[in-house]
Amino acid sequence: MGVIRFIPVTEINDPLTLSIGLSGGSGTGKTYSALLMARGIAEVVTGRKGAPIGFVDTENRRALHYKQDFPEMVHFDMQAVNDAGEMVGFGPERWIEVIDAAEAAKLAVLVVDSFSHAWEGVGGVLDLHATTLDRLTRGDDSKKDARSQLAWAEVKPRYRRLIDRIVRAKTNIIICTRAKPVMQDFKTKQNARPTKTRMKDVPWDPASDGDLMFEMTTMVILDPSAKGCPVHQIKVADQFKALLDPSRPMSADTGRAMAEWAMGRGEGRNQKAVLDEVRIEARKGREAMSAWWKANPQHRALAATIMPELQELAEAAERRAQQATSDNPFADLPPAEGGAEGDSMTPEQRAEYEAAIANMREAS
Structure with missing residues (x-):
């Protein structure tokens, strides 16, 4: 067993890393906002303009629409099928490999768009739960309710290892997830069924798990009514309250200010x-x-x-x-x-x- 050593904080000078969550429906500006913020973060971390921005693209290379605006982007086309035509899916272990590769490449920042595939895509958490449940019940639907928790007991630890890998990443990560409209109560104009990921006054439900959302340094939901603006603030620490103005689009300056805070500088x-x-x-x-x-x-x-x-x-x-x-x-x-x-x-x-x-x- 290794020796446990408590280190005085005055001896710890490594900068913190950011894990930023952007969620929203189609057309809310997730990708562009993430790239702008990534640019600011990369510039502060590396001390130079034009520092590479890592981008994991699960959306049929949609990020390449912005390659003229962001020539510093280094792109990885993540697909459910590999070059040999084999189904590899979007399971937790594959995302861990992606983060490992980003760190090995010494990328200052990594944008993941869209991480919703890890939750609801082919081979994602929900798909793994369904296939595990089928195996445990051998196709007997009458047993599914009773054995659903057993299936989650197999799948959730794999997903938690992925969340832990994100939290402990040595590179800054911006995670984009899809969000879907939530049914509103006709009388109260609030969500009919609030959950830990579905706040009563936020009309959007992110396609992800609460374990991810609340592990983020910052988590916001964008709204079609104000593209790029952090309208619905799920988790915003005090040091970012003034920075993340719901009425103002996020920008490279937003990323710079957050990176300055992570490095122990700035006004946060x-x-x-x-x-x-x-x-x-x-x-x-x-x-x-x-x-x-x-x-x-x-x-x-x-x-x-x-x-x-x-x-x-x-x-x-x-x-x-x-x-x-x-x-x-x-x-x-x-x-x-x-x-x-x-x-x-x-x-x-x-x-x-x-x-x-x-x-x-x-x-x-």
Whole structure:
């Protein structure tokens, strides 16, 4: 058994790597956005313009449509059939080989488009589960429900090894996945069946597993209404909140800034500190948050990126304070929205508060 050594962080100077997930329907700008971000990342990592961008293409060489715009692209046409005409599929082990090859080639960044083949393609996870289930049931459909988990027990470890390989990659990876529209509830206009990969207010369902999505450094879903914009933010750390503006397309500058953060440079750390600070004030209530807002005009634009969260924190603080002064310990907390039963604010107070929030948004 090897010797376990804990290393002081002051001795660790290797840059971190990024794993960025872009999901979206057809025509949302996944491929072009990924290439732009990859360009910025490669330039920062290598210190030179025109550094190679690795590209794994499972979409019938669709990335070659952009070869004039990105001459630095080095392309791998990944197909389900090899040169000998044999079916090789898109199983987990094959993707591990791809990452191994990218590292061996010393690529600063690798774009995978589309990784959905690893999940739902020929030889992908869902296909492996189906074939394993057929083997376990010997074609007896009546046994499939009972043995489905046994099939997953065989397949999931192989997929988890792939996810672990992505997380531990020594090259930066941008993973593109397809997304499909989700059925909306007619009354609430939200998703009828939220899951760990299907958030209630995001009308798209990525063709991938939650294990992948939440292992990413950043995971966003693009929308046809705003091509290239990180509209639906599934996982965005504080250091990237200001950078990933839902109203602004991602660019090479986005990649550069993220790579700077990974190398221990840039403004990400300071921005996280600002957001932590305003959250602390919001947890004290509306008055404390408003005082912070007035005292920090230079940080308003950054704070506005998490405004819904701040409003919820401030409202929750007000409700806790109201409950603490109640004579009834079993009283329900008053609702956050005005006009409902139990709201302690007068109409004038509610109007004044909503006007203040509107002014905050306008100032940002």
